[in-house]
Amino acid sequence: PDKMKYPYLASLNAAQLKAVTAPPETPLQILAGPGSGKTRVLTSRVAYLVQHHQYRPYEIVAVTFTNKASREMKKRLQVLLGDKQADNLVLGTFHATCAKYLRRYAQLIDLPNNFVIADAEDCKKIMSTLLKARKEQLDESRMALKEGVVLSEISKAKAKEETPDQMAIRAAQDPSASTSTLSMIAELYGEYESNLRESNSLDFDDLLVFGLKLFRSAPRVLESCRHILVDEFQDTNITQYELMRCFAKAHGGVSVVGDPDQSIYGWRSAEIENLNKMTKDFPGVQAIYLEENYRSTGAILSAAHAVVSQDRARIQKTLFTSHPRSTPVTFKVFSTPVIEASFIAWEIKRLIAYSGGTLNYGDFAILLRYNALSRVIESALQKDSIPNRIVGGHKFFERMEIKDLLAYLQLADNPDFTPAFVRVVNVPKRSIGDKSVSDLLNAAKSMKISPMELSERIIDGEPLPAGVKASIKKNLGSFVGAVRKLRRAAEKGSSVGDLIRLVIEKTGYEEYLRASQQDFDSRWENVQELISYSVIVSEEQARLSAGEIPEEGFLPASSAAVEALVNVAQAEEKIKTEARLHPLFRRQSSTSDGSRSRSRSASVSVSKGKGKNKAINGEDGVIEILSSDEEDIDVKPVRSQINGTVKGKVTEEMIDEMTNASESMTPLAFFLQTSMLSTDTDGGEDDKDKPKVTITTVHAAKGLEWPVVFIPAVEQGTYPSYRCTEAHEIAEERRLLYVAMTRAQNFLTMSHCQFRMMGGEENDKEASEFVGMVNRHQPGLLSSTLPDIDLAVRRYVSTMLARPHPDEDEARDMIMKHVRAAPPLSTWDAPEPRDKHSNRFARREVTKATRAAEYWA
Ligand code: ATP
Ligand code: MG
DSSP: OHHHHOHHHHTSOHHHHHHHHSOTTSOEEEEEOTTSSHHHHHHHHHHHHHHTSOOOGGGEEEEOSSHHHHHHHHHHHHHHHOHHHHHHSEEEOHHHHHHHHHHHHGGGGTOOTTOEEOOHHHHHHHHHHHHHHTHHHHHHTTOOOOHHHHHHHHHHHHHTTOOHHHHHHHHHHOOSTTHHHHHHHHHHHHHHHHHHHHTTEEOHHHHHHHHHHHHHHOGGGGTTOOEEEESSGGGOOHHHHHHHHHHHHHHOEEEEEEOGGGOOOGGGTOOTTHHHHHHHHSTTOEEEEEOBOOSSOHHHHHHHHHHHTTOTTSOOOOOBOOSOOOSOEEEEEESSHHHHHHHHHHHHHHHHHHTTTSOOGGGEEEEESSGGGHHHHHHHHHHTTOOEEETTSOOGGGSHHHHHHHHHHHHHHOTTOHHHHHHHTTSSOOSOOHHHHHHHHHHHHHHTSOHHHHHHHHHTTOOOOTTOOTTHHHHHHHHHHHHHHHHHHHHTTOOHHHHHHHHHHHHTHHHHHHHHOTTHHHHHHHHHHHHHHHHHHHHHHHHHHTTOOOSSOOOOSSOHHHHHHHHHHHHHHHHHHHGGGHHHHHHHHHHTTTOOTTOOOEEEEEEEOOOOOOEEEEETTEEEEEOOOTTOEEEEEEEESSTTTOOSOOOHHHHHHHHHHHHHSOHHHHHHHHHHHHHOOOOOGGGTTSOOEEEEEHHHHTTOOEEEEEEOOOBTBBTTBTTOOSHHHHHHHHHHHHHHHTTEEEEEEEEEESEEEETTEEEEOOBOHHHHHHHHHSTTSEESSOOOHHHHHHHHHHHOOSSOOTTHHHHHHHHHHHHHHSOOOOOOOOOOOSOTTSHHHHHHHHHHHHHHHHHHO
């Protein structure tokens, strides 16, 4: 009868229904695999508590792992309960929830209600002052303690409720060599705490620690909480677990869902042990297992299972799907990341074209092991005008460390570029405050010179202009010195990679990142990627100077010829492959979805005709490519999407112009220009709600799902990360790949490269051992050919279309018509590098073939 009353119950399976309708007093633990509806059960249980058990919304606390997840849950509950009720639920992360209670009740634990939340920057400042005060002592005992390291130790302590005193005791008992370091950290921890209290602030971890303190000493503030629900329980730490216990104490209502196989935050002190602890702490826990996966195809599940089950210590679980097996998971090998990325872009377009309107850009996700991998992906998507967003981070060229390093290079290239000066004159810290910087800017302005020039004059001993403090001279010294060295090196023709290394060396940038940023590893990887990028750009420049059409569209800006040539080059590359899609592709180009007036890519429309030799013509914004290839397909015209900017023919002179432009540029100027072009991405408010391809790290993708998922760089050094060596770390890396794979609903494509540049050095790469194991033991699970779109698309439309399609039958017919009309597309020919003579490429070509053969043998 309930099912009639509450329609959302009708769509649940028996186990899910049992979980949702279990008596509210029964502690509930739902352990189940990905896609089995855990989050859905949690959400439905909230609705059921309100509607059936008549709980008031504010009596229910639902904790999610990220703010994004809690917004999603809220959206869903707004549908089920209506806005008013949903708004009164206590929904959020542990941090947000504690902050809410503390704002209201902090005075109960002698904390002013108007406390400030100290962000990472603030905490860093405090710690840096403390370290400075102890400089002598540290030097004496030869301890090189950095802010970042100390803060992360403190954070770990707070995650398990360890006080400074307890840490000191642990240090005294610990027989290991690092004892003295730990006791020093314990002292710093104590000082840091008093410092925060004096300034009436709480750091991020304190929200949990003080929340706990509040709930323990004044349990009545939780009187109103009758039920707590926790999603992603496997990733809670000890403090969070204790918080959950406090919430549950008042009335005993607790429901948690989790999956030990998806525990990926061990590095942040998550305790998988919490699952067992709960059984002890809550007598009568009812365990419910969900075994049906509703998310993924059979093929995706089998492949994911083959990866996760390599962990012998893992507890076996059943997970089945009634979805068809569908197309196998694709695993492809490429020679370089650029080719890998351009394949992904191409495949996205192909699937969209084939799906006849059922797939849009929002249905695609590219999941990355670490942030720095996004650079080449972003560039490939941008090149193809594929709208994309980076979730949980910045686009590569907007990241702090990249902007800092580029600013130094800009100053070396052009001392008059004031924004760069302002950005880095005090980075790393040189005690040049905002006031001093504005003094310098004002003085420079009145002298009609650049602030860089002024700084140099000051260092060279010219009298200080009025309004500039004398002390600045001392502090500017190292900055001016670094920029000058850089300029000299650039003039001597140093490679850009060397220039970047020089910035790092002369400014102590690595130390700066290490000391002040907790996510040092990720930022350092970005720096290495920038160096690698500079190598690629310089190869492009060489190619351009030799009068060849560039491979990757790295071109000098603001030249119509250049833009036109990008179109031509891209169009040429696409002819062979995309022409085969012609019935669909024409449709694509007429709707030209996602295209922007400034984008640099071209749409191709194809018509059959007599063979002609290749020719390039153009007029009135339309470039024509007439070509004949093996397939006897002529292509015309290539409509440029750069409305109005491309006019006239692409002539010999234009090619010359472009060649000259790149020849006359210094490597540094060329690099900077290319980088700036890469930052010239779309954006703007107008397309905020347009569907976009998601680029995200695997960690941030937890709990989410997409019809099509790409996982690039599935290779040794990435899965598992080169940073992980111990067995438990490797196991976590394996689970990470498992989480990534199980985000996919319909198509999953993994890939790896044989060569990947790190810090400008090219490294040979092997496929990930996790995938290697699958191929050894269960050959056939992973396929090197692309998905059979016919089958998969049909299934997508008929069984898994998440959005209601206006007319499913019509959509299916339309798709099938197109699918039948198009010849089967089972292989993708990577564009061969043009420069067959360069050693790197030649070496690649040979090894590519042999490696692939070995690998699959
Ligand atoms: P993860 O472990 O990745 O967080 P999960 O167990 O939380 O996964 P959900 O995200 O709740 O899984 O569900 C996965 C997908 O399956 C969602 O699209 C959800 O709407 C759908 N789903 C869940 N249960 C059912 C059901 N009984 N019938 C149809 N679809 C379902
Ligand atoms: Mg979930």
